[in-house]
Amino acid sequence: MKISPWFNTHRLFSIALFLGGVFATQASDTKHTVNQPSILTFGVVPQQAASTLARKWSPLLAALSQNANFQLHFATAPDIPTFEKRLAKGVYDIAYMNPYHFTVFNESPGYQALVKEQGKKITGIIVVQKRAKAQSLSDLDGQLLAFPAPAAFAASVLPRANLKIKGINNQIKYVGSHDSVYLAVAQGLVAGGGGVKRTFKTMDKEVTKQLRVLWETPGYTPHAVAIHPRVPVGVREELMIKFIQFSATQEGSMLLQGLGFNPFEAAKSSDWNDVRALGLGGFSQPLETNDK
Template identity: 55%
Template sequence: MNDEIDMYLLVSFFVFFVAPVSNANSLSFGIVPQQSAKKLARLWTPIFAYLSAKTGEDIRFSTANDIPTFEKRVAAGEYDIAYMNPYHYTVFHQVPGYEAVARQKDKRIKGIVVVRKDSVLNELTELDEEKLAFPSPAAFAASVVPRAQMDLKGMQITPQYVSSHDSVYLGVARGFFAGGGGVMRTFNNTTPEVREQLRVLWTTPPYTPHAIAVHPRVAPDVVEKLKQALLTMNDDPEGRSLLKTINFKGIELAENADWDDVRALNITLLNDLLK
């Protein structure tokens, strides 16, 4: 089993570093890099092996070294399938036309702001004039929503973008930042030795979660097979076990209108990528 995992990781890192675009005989599945590529490969590659077996398609893990690079790749349509944050979906549905097919079941995404467990801070406004860590400017729940709330409260903070959620948590745990933005799923998935040094100071309102979306070039019959394979995970013990590794309770089908709550925020951070 370890040899199989090692081989999966070797293939995954080849795709990550060398070939983010799928070849004619495979489908690239891009995962937004909320965590390190190594951790994402470990968590998602077995899921893609499962989906490949169920669909008869060769579905391969891919990601990027940071969220801005991921955004550029999605904007260029480099991934056949992508798992992207709610704001990303509202942007990249427009160009190049990704269409949502599924999302996490019974889930609303909430951003969090974390501080060290021994911090004396108890209110979000107490982070005024502090240096705070965020994964990227357009990380929806971990950056966009918390920063919007801070602006509404008149807070003046110094944001530092550190490429991933795990980097936020590590930076706060080590005392490099007074606090930082993330989401509960990645907070729960980060290493125990880091997580145990932190506590959640504040939580955002809830929104529709990340989308699993397909590029328009993916054939309709392949899209249908993917949908059925994703739904199968809910009732299959192996599928449920794999979903548990990424803290998913299940998968449900989705449609474009599901993200209208995010569109109502009128966020324009990535408008330049639509040109």
């Protein structure tokens, strides 16, 4: 059977259109893949329950991710020691960590300072029940005290160091988070416990109305938002700018207020030299590499 030239031409034209569509789709897919934002894990030190942190931090991270070349995904850990192990392994791309954590994990695996709160000094507190007889630290001598974790800087390291300097001896119980400390004190399970003003202010009022602040530490450079060295420089600079500009918007100001934060400013490693000057060194116990 003889096939007309028209048929051959039509068939070739159809094939050309089909292949053109395939290549165009592949090119579009490739372009889309290239332009997809980086997924970055943002770890938050578990000073409070994971559900509380997720509720407070997720809107902030979502706002920072808008129209950006990255998407920030909230993450935390079951307790502070587990958070420390994950920092040691570099699990988080970015992390909100306490001042002592920064001095340790800036050394290895090399987290770099990104931003910190403007005009903020972090202070630790020791709280007792509102009706407790204790009026000074010496009144807690020999008593059982609760702290979040051994390396919780303001809520544990500073209060314990001051108690030791003053010759006050205590039994110590580590309970995993600031919230757990406040609950333990309110329920009378311990005579007192360590925390920080920010978590005390944002804790459930039904708990904090049963407590009072007995003592406060001197102030130090606050928590760091620090970034792992594997994150590209361009993403790091974009994220820093977004953090700094965030408080200029009404939405940003409201989200920061919800977290009890001041506006952010650019930070550098030397900002935490006041913490390094304490001579705390590394962790007293080697950090394990496996979560348990």
